[in-house]
Amino acid sequence: MHILIIGAAGMVGRKLVNALIAEGRLGGTDITALTLSDIVAPEKPHTAIPVEAIATDLSAPGAAETLIAARPDLIFHLAAIVSGEAEADFDKGYRINLDGTRLLLEAIRQEGLRQPYRPRLVFSSSIAVFGEPLPPVIPDDQAHTPLTSYGTQKAIGELLLADYSRRGFLDGIGIRLPTIVVRPGKPNKAASGFFSGIIREPLAGLEAVLPVDDSVRHWFASPRAAIGFLLHAATLDTAPLGQRRTLTMPGLSATVGEQIAALEKLAGPRAVSLIRRERDETIAAIVAGWPQNFDAGRAIALGFRAETDFEQIIRAHMEDERGQGGGA
Amino acid sequence: MHILIIGAAGMVGRKLVNALIAEGRLGGTDITALTLSDIVAPEKPHTAIPVEAIATDLSAPGAAETLIAARPDLIFHLAAIVSGEAEADFDKGYRINLDGTRLLLEAIRQEGLRQPYRPRLVFSSSIAVFGEPLPPVIPDDQAHTPLTSYGTQKAIGELLLADYSRRGFLDGIGIRLPTIVVRPGKPNKAASGFFSGIIREPLAGLEAVLPVDDSVRHWFASPRAAIGFLLHAATLDTAPLGQRRTLTMPGLSATVGEQIAALEKLAGPRAVSLIRRERDETIAAIVAGWPQNFDAGRAIALGFRAETDFEQIIRAHMEDERGQGGGA
Numbered sequence: 115m116h117i118l119i120i121g122a123a124g125m126v127g128r129k130l131v132n133a134l135i136a137e138g139r140l141g142g143t144d145i146t147a148l149t150l151s152d153i154v155a156p157e158k159p160h161t162a163i164p165v166e167a168i169a170t171d172l173s174a175p176g177a178a179e180t181l182i183a184a185r186p187d188l189i190f191h192l193a194a195i196v197s198g199e200a201e202a203d204f205d206k207g208y209r210i211n212l213d214g215t216r217l218l219l220e221a222i223r224q225e226g227l228r229q230p231y232r233p234r235l236v237f238s239s240s241i242a243v244f245g246e247p248l249p250p251v252i253p254d255d256q257a258h259t260p261l262t263s264y265g266t267q268k269a270i271g272e273l274l275l276a277d278y279s280r281r282g283f284l285d286g287i288g289i290r291l292p293t294i295v296v297r298p299g300k301p302n303k304a305a306s307g308f309f310s311g312i313i314r315e316p317l318a319g320l321e322a323v324l325p326v327d328d329s330v331r332h333w334f335a336s337p338r339a340a341i342g343f344l345l346h347a348a349t350l351d352t353a354p355l356g357q358r359r360t361l362t363m364p365g366l367s368a369t370v371g372e373q374i375a376a377l378e379k380l381a382g383p384r385a386v387s388l389i390r391r392e393r394d395e396t397i398a399a400i401v402a403g404w405p406q407n408f409d410a411g412r413a414i415a416l417g418f419r420a421e422t423d424f425e426q427i428i429r430a431h432m433e434d435e436r437g438q439g440g441g442a
Numbered sequence: 443m444h445i446l447i448i449g450a451a452g453m454v455g456r457k458l459v460n461a462l463i464a465e466g467r468l469g470g471t472d473i474t475a476l477t478l479s480d481i482v483a484p485e486k487p488h489t490a491i492p493v494e495a496i497a498t499d500l501s502a503p504g505a506a507e508t509l510i511a512a513r514p515d516l517i518f519h520l521a522a523i524v525s526g527e528a529e530a531d532f533d534k535g536y537r538i539n540l541d542g543t544r545l546l547l548e549a550i551r552q553e554g555l556r557q558p559y560r561p562r563l564v565f566s567s568s569i570a571v572f573g574e575p576l577p578p579v580i581p582d583d584q585a586h587t588p589l590t591s592y593g594t595q596k597a598i599g600e601l602l603l604a605d606y607s608r609r610g611f612l613d614g615i616g617i618r619l620p621t622i623v624v625r626p627g628k629p630n631k632a633a634s635g636f637f638s639g640i641i642r643e644p645l646a647g648l649e650a651v652l653p654v655d656d657s658v659r660h661w662f663a664s665p666r667a668a669i670g671f672l673l674h675a676a677t678l679d680t681a682p683l684g685q686r687r688t689l690t691m692p693g694l695s696a697t698v699g700e701q702i703a704a705l706e707k708l709a710g711p712r713a714v715s716l717i718r719r720e721r722d723e724t725i726a727a728i729v730a731g732w733p734q735n736f737d738a739g740r741a742i743a744l745g746f747r748a749e750t751d752f753e754q755i756i757r758a759h760m761e762d763e764r765g766q767g768g769g770a
Contacts, residue, residue, distance in 0.1 A: 204609065245685060257583040258601070259685055266605040270598050273586070277594040281532065357573060357587055 115140060116147040118181055120172060120218070121192030123152035125297060126238070126340055130190060133341050135161045140188070141349035151181055152193065172214035178221035185225065188348055189235045191218060197242060198304060200264035211267035219274055223283040235275070236347045237288040239360050241333065243269040246403050254362050254412045261403060272360040279352075279359050287347045288360030289413075292335040292420070296431035305400045309334070312370070313377055313428055316385035325394035328371035331406040335365045336430040339420040346418055354416065364420040366427065367407035376424035380432070443468060444475040446509060448500060448546070449520030451480035453625060454566070454668055458518060461669045463489040468516070469677035479509055480521065500542035506549035513553065516676055517563045519546060525570060526632060528592035539595035547602055551611040563603070564675045565616040567688050569661065571597040574731050582690050582740045589731060600688040607680075607687050615675045616688030617741075620663040620748070624759035633728045637662070640698070641705055641756055644713040653722030656699035659734040663693045664758040667748040674746055682744065692748040694755065695735035704752035708760070 117134065121127045131150060139145055148165045150156040155169040170177045172193055193214065194200075200207025215237070225231045242265035243258045258269040275286040297310040301322075308325055309332060315322035335343075343363050352359070378386045410418070421427045445462065449455045459478060467473055476493045478484040483497040498505045500521055521542060522528075528535025543565070553559045570593035571586045586597040600616050607614040625638040629650075636653055637660060643650035663671075671691050680687070706714045738746070749755045 255585040255587075257585045259583075260601070260605070261608070261685060263605055263609070266601050269601050273588070273594050273597050273601075277588070277591055280589070281591070357589060 115143045116186045118149045118186035119190045122150035122156040178217040182221040197264040239288045276359040290362045292365030298435045316388040325397040335420040338430040361413040364410040443471045444514045446477045446514035450478035450484040506545040510549040525592040563614045567616045604687040618690045620661045620693030644716040653725040663748040666758040689741040692738040
């Protein structure tokens with residue numbers, strides 16, 4: 115099985131590569147080749163599996179065709195300009211997130227017109243396809259009313275994925291990821307960054323700023339759960355999806371207060387004391403419009419699994435990023 | 443006020459042009475110029491208003507820029523490859539319905555970057571954005587699960603319209619038209635053609651074929667009502683729309699049996715006897731997946747109005763197309 119990962123240099127992409135290499139096989143089939151693509155050349159992992167690492171702008175003419183010419187059996191499309199940047203740079207967001215995705219789908223279709231070809235395509239969508247007004251618990255078939263250009267581009271990607279799949283050009287599945295915490299690495303400027311920061315920094319003995327109230331509720335899964343979603347999406351039977359090719363992934367609805375309580379349980383009051391409350395009205399206003407809870411029953415029925423309490427999410431971080439066990 | 447109509451040579455486009463010319467003004471403002479565009483040059487109507495009629499392929503490079511360079515105050519975007527053709531010719535459907543629409547939006551944005559410009563854009567969408575499984579009465583915020591490439595392209599158009607409006611590049615409003623009956627002219631091969639044919643042909647003393655059961659229910663409005671929707675959308679205050687820029691238009695949910703009963707009331711049993719029942723399994727299967735009824739409460743609250751019984755729809759046809767009064 116030849117696997118292509120587009121967006122392989124990002125946090126989720128790198129973890130996905132590591133998981134695939136660690137296993138060496140997927141769905142009972144040996145992985146015979148890995149092609150890793152991103153806007154910068156992804157790092158080549160140590161493995162006996164032949165790996166090609168390519169720097170590609172998916173929206174550049176011919177880029178998608180080049181990736182697809184090797185006829186990978188399975189494609190993960192994780193590449194995206196993130197929300198804040200797509201909002202700040204309208205052209206770039208549409209170019210990468212809409213044109214890039216469409217060029218990929220079209221390259222697959224054109225390859226299939228030359229010689230039968232219908233790869234599995236796993237597309238990472240986002241809960242940003244949803245926007246206010248929203249019910250307290252958002253069903254899988256909630257109408258898409260994105261409030262950002264990024265959300266618009268992901269919603270269009272879902273529509274294209276469904277139509278190309280319906281026409282038999284590819285076997286697509288989209289997964290709407292929860293907000294991923296605890297993100298490893300340095301603090302970033304994303305509005306959602308503090309959800310990870312208030313766990314990651316105190317665990318490292320560093321101060322973290324909390325810009326919103328403890329009562330703020332949001333929808334989470336660990337990076338480990340996200341990799342699990344991708345691997346499951348790559349191998350499951352897509353027939354039961356019908357025309358509804360994209361699924362809201364399971365996650366954990368938790369408040370900031372519940373995050374902090376879990377941190378205290380695992381790392382003690384000393385860690386919690388490193389969280390400095392410093393309200394930021396801009397961030398608070400952005401986060402107030404975000405979804406709080408989802409009914410992911412459809413994905414759960416299809417076998418997708420996420421954490422069910424925030425301690426599990428913190429433990430996954432400690433185990434995966436810090437080589438620590440359950441203790442502080 | 444300079445008005446641009448894209449898709450002006452179609453049935454709805456021609457009626458819209460006639461309505462604008464008959465009135466000479468819109469929303470209290472004189473119409474000072476009309477630009478009529480379509481894939482073939484629209485007929486130039488007789489009027490004192492300066493009219494330019496242009497043959498344009500909206501998806502051709504520079505076509506949208508040329509139309510927008512004159513900075514029309516109001517734009518009706520009615521051009522589309524219809525459902526059957528978009529399904530038969532995948533490339534053509536995406537080129538006209540998706541690329542054409544996006545190039546138009548982008549030309550407006552680029553014009554506004556040169557010099558402030560934010561025209562009203564009325565976009566004709568379709569109930570084809572919805573697909574099974576559907577509730578018996580479809581709400582305005584039903585999730586989009588199109589079952590055709592045409593529906594996919596219209597759903598994408600709605601998303602783009604909302605994002606470009608949110609960003610302030612234009613003042614967009616989308617309207618999802620019911621199936622328009624009674625269509626004037628000759629029978630066509632659209633799967634929905636018989637809904638018009640079983641009224642139009644008998645009124646003209648001709649035989650019509652009915653390929654489905656009398657119990658089939660669908661969602662209708664007259665061409666006259668459709669023109670009313672477009673004119674109202676052109677002038678209403680869009681502020682109450684918020685981010686939900688596209689509305690399902692009001693219509694009439696009626697069965698084929700109710701259509702025939704209305705025909706009998708207005709034209710007698712002789713007209714009804716011209717309807718020949720000849721079941722077509724292909725058409726019956728297509729129509730079985732179509733929506734039957736909508737809750738258009740949002741559009742009605744905003745002042746959109748349609749017929750409330752099928753006799754009104756037939757009378758509108760007799761008055762507008764045959765110069766006849768209410769009688770047979």
